[in-house]
Amino acid sequence: MSQVTFDFHGSHVIITGGARGIGAGIGALFAASGAAVAVWDRDPDAFRGDWEPAALIRADVTDEASLQAAFAETLELFGSVDIVVSSAGITGPVAPLWEYGADDWRRVVDLDLTGAFLTAKTVVPHLRERGYGRVITVASIAGKEATASLSAYTAAKHGVVGMTKVLARELISDGVTVNAIAPVMVRTELFAQLTDEFIERTRALIPLGRFLTVEEVAATVAWIASDQCGFTTGATFDLSGGRADY
Numbered sequence: 001m002s003q004v005t006f007d008f009h010g011s012h013v014i015i016t017g018g019a020r021g022i023g024a025g026i027g028a029l030f031a032a033s034g035a036a037v038a039v040w041d042r043d044p045d046a047f048r049g050d051w052e053p054a055a056l057i058r059a060d061v062t063d064e065a066s067l068q069a070a071f072a073e074t075l076e077l078f079g080s081v082d083i084v085v086s087s088a089g090i091t092g093p094v095a096p097l098w099e100y101g102a103d104d105w106r107r108v109v110d111l112d113l114t115g116a117f118l119t120a121k122t123v124v125p126h127l128r129e130r131g132y133g134r135v136i137t138v139a140s141i142a143g144k145e146a147t148a149s150l151s152a153y154t155a156a157k158h159g160v161v162g163m164t165k166v167l168a169r170e171l172i173s174d175g176v177t178v179n180a181i182a183p184v185m186v187r188t189e190l191f192a193q194l195t196d197e198f199i200e201r202t203r204a205l206i207p208l209g210r211f212l213t214v215e216e217v218a219a220t221v222a223w224i225a226s227d228q229c230g231f232t233t234g235a236t237f238d239l240s241g242g243r244a245d246y
């Protein structure tokens with residue numbers, strides 16, 4: 001893929017789960033485009049990017065106090081924030097619903113759905129005050145369609161899409177857009193949580209016949225975050241290789 005170029009000089013970005021995988025890939029493009037990026041991650045010491053975040057902050061998206069502290073630290077450094085990307089997430093175990101542990105279910109929903117809620121709740125008052133912002137949630141194809149053996153993940157990601165729609169409507173007069181992305185599978189360390197059979201079965205559902213790349217996700221997120229993408233809010237951007245043709 002040719003190099004995508006965006007201009008984010010002067011922009012301040014927060015990415016949860018940005019220490020590795022999709023979040024780190026999104027951060028790399030923002031940083032290469034001139035933005036100052038604060039990575040909020042439960043495990044910042046495991047940062048894998050080959051780029052330099054302006055801040056690497058330990059934060060747990062399931063813990064409101066931890067997010068408040070990360071936000072205070074970020075504001076101290078940046079003065080203001082323009083763009084928030086919620087990428088922290090897990091798939092949880094691969095099992096049919098009737099074998100799914102209730103604790104596993106709660107853990108997945110707490111991180112993937114409540115984590116996105118708490119992240120937005122932490123930053124949105126600041127964006128409203130400034131009259132400008134971009135909130136981008138990383139949902140999944142599982143936020144649009146059933147993914148057998150991942151009931152908690154599918155429920156949580158459908159919830160993320162719903163929350164994104166509501167927040168977009170609530171912020172309609174505040175200059176803040178709120179959009180989700182719905183990627184299919186991207187080869188990251190998240191694959192370690194899945195079985196080979198699950199990965200192969202899910203890959204076979206992608207009409208384009210290959211996995212999505214981190215770079216393709218980053219380019220879409222950068223477009224949504226750009227000033228040019230000002231008329232779309234409450235949407236879920238498809239990254240499904242033709243799987244979800246709606």
Ligand SMILES: NC(=O)c1ccc[n+]([C@@H]2O[C@H](COP(=O)([O-])OP(=O)(O)OC[C@H]3O[C@@H](n4cnc5c(N)ncnc54)[C@H](O)[C@@H]3O)[C@@H](O)[C@H]2O)c1
Nearest residue numbers: 017019020021022042060061088089140185186188189190
């Ligand atoms: N990889 C895929 O195939 C795929 C497809 C669709 C959607 N997604 C979504 O993309 C997002 C990122 O996935 P990934 O593939 O990069 O996963 P990953 O496992 O590579 O990275 C997840 C990151 O989130 C961090 N994290 C986990 N729990 C956290 C917490 N409580 N607080 C803060 N940070 C936390 C981890 O430390 C890690 O850096 C997830 O929301 C996932 O559901 C992934």
